[in-house]
Amino acid sequence: MSSVVDKQPAVPDAARLPAAFKKRPKHPATRAYGLFRVLALVIIVLTFLAPLVWMVLSSLKTNVDIYDPTAAFVFSPTLQNYETVFGQASYLQYIFNSFWIGIWATVLSMILGVPAAYSMSRFVMKKSAAVVLMARIIPGVSLLVPWYFVFSNLGLVGGYSVLILSHMFVLLPLFVYIMMSFFDSLPLELEEQGQVDGLTPIGAFLRIALPLSVPGIATASILSFIFSWNNFMFALVLSGSSTKTLPVAIFDFVAYASIDWGGLMAAAVIITVPIMVIALFTQKYIVSGLTAGATKG
């Protein structure tokens, strides 16, 4: 930035503008780069978009059309698949389950994880941090048998609480680690300043560190919610027929000797849409979460 600012006064305004216009065509390398950038973007976007487009189109097709390459884009759309999903498959219940579990697991992880991360960051508790990270490293599948044993003896299997707890097991370390690095980057001086002005250490956390770390909390919350929303393994074993989450419920369309691809795709659209909407609206927090801070540079 500084170099541009330095040069500005040297060139009079009137002379600068036409020069800038003339300059553009003179840089074929820049144009080639621009072209390359657009091309690369198009290729990447198409690659990521293709499965989604295929999914949405398939959800509007009959099972015969889904397998027919000639009906890839030209077909007579039907809403029958969506009727199946909301009618006989009682998806509203599963959507509610997924939301309920995702929100609670995220909120509880936040309440426990943010103060934990703060203290680990401020009081340099490397070992505790390592222990928390262990939970993230252990493959979830190896925990399923002992969990099932414990929770079924507690009579919790099949309820919401066990799913929330199991998701928290993964979300809590996620929160702690994202927030730890966030607090690490907050200058200690800000809180010291607050304490000089009469805040307690906890007050400094609540009034200074916490408000400044909102973007970090948002990032961690969104990532947590997405994890919980997509989690299949824990829900498969620990949920009951009325507390099933969407990723488990989607397998109802796959039977031993028949697969309802249309219904499957309609259900997949329903699973994907909420999370995409959430991601779109909260995108700016994720981005600012990576760059924000009290002082720049």
Added chain:
Amino acid sequence: MKSPRVLRVAGITTAALLAVGTLASCSSDTGGGDGSGVLNITLANHVWTDAIKESLPEFEQESGIDVNLTQLGEDQLSDQYNVKLNAGTNEIDVMMYRPLQEGKLFAQNKWVADITEQVEGAEDWDWSDFQEGPVEATTVEDAVVGVPIITEREVLYYRTDLLEAAGLEVPTTLEELEAAAAQISEANPGVAGFVARTGASAAVTQFSSYLYSEGGTWIDDDGNAAIDTPEAKSAYEFYGTLLREHGPDNVSTDMSWPEAMAIFTQGNAAFYTDADSLYKNAVDPASSTVADTVGFAQFPAGEDGSKPYNVPSWALGIAAESENSENAWEFIQWATSQEKMLELQQAGVPGSRVSVWEDPSATEDYPADLLEAINASFDVGVGFDRPLVISVAEVREIVGMPIVESITGGDVDAAIENAQSQFQEFLDDERG
């Protein structure tokens, strides 16, 4: 200044704890498993399950037993059993399982109860009415651990219009099948002569009929691996060649039935061999563009005659830890009674009772040629479609490798030799 902040934090913490507490207390009551009147039934997604589900209220009314039904896809069901039964749960009473895929494992781990006394004691229900092959598969070391409910056989699916246009008869031997597939694919560009499963593990069960018909088997009488015999070799080579030379262009080597069936139902293949239980996919206009021109025939004969598998794909068992086994047995008796099985067979689920198959009303809706093919398979069928071992999934990968090698035109002999030695090692390990 100090105390309000502390109170605030304390408040948040209390709120959190309360929330957890409330959630725990409002956890649903579907779990339970305290041996109460509720019978927990775990079933796979299947036409059979859909039909049974509809008549469940009838059972609940008759017996006064409350049923809690859990329904899952076959792989998810397996995962659940592996976790829950391993943890010694008593929350599963009746379990639907695949005798050939998991039966030995479950029996060895003592996850399924021995119900020999019950099946032999129930005279009205008549255990002797069940087909011999399927019963063999649900009997482990002389103990009956399951009641077969659904059976299937490998049959030849073909396109009547393509055969007619080529002036061909329905092939009755594997040689004729190859010749017909070659002729049709030459005459109809874009249409493959033949299609079948190609994935290493998925193809094993459908390849088994080729293996038996050529005179081979998986494991010989002494319990040793037998996939390097000349008979087995010729079966591997035949299956691979058929797909390589006359199969779809650039055939993928990870097709299971949904992919292979899709090629057939889109009208892109003349012949297809797979389980008869899939026939509705081919004859239902909602999923097939060739619904009107599908024909069925008995599995073609090889060197050793026509030897398709005839297996029980699903059975009902009682979990060993169930505290509700009497009610569980009552449910099984009801679901596998002669009249129920007749009803289910009419709904399109091939059952396991001899008397039901003999009843013409049971199969009214079946295509006549399919019924003929099925009946012919009963007499010559082999009771297993994969090696009978404990870790079936693992062994399917081993014995399936030469199939893939053969389809891609690689060195089949080397692949067979390799698979044979791995298979032998595996068997030695499993015997301990």
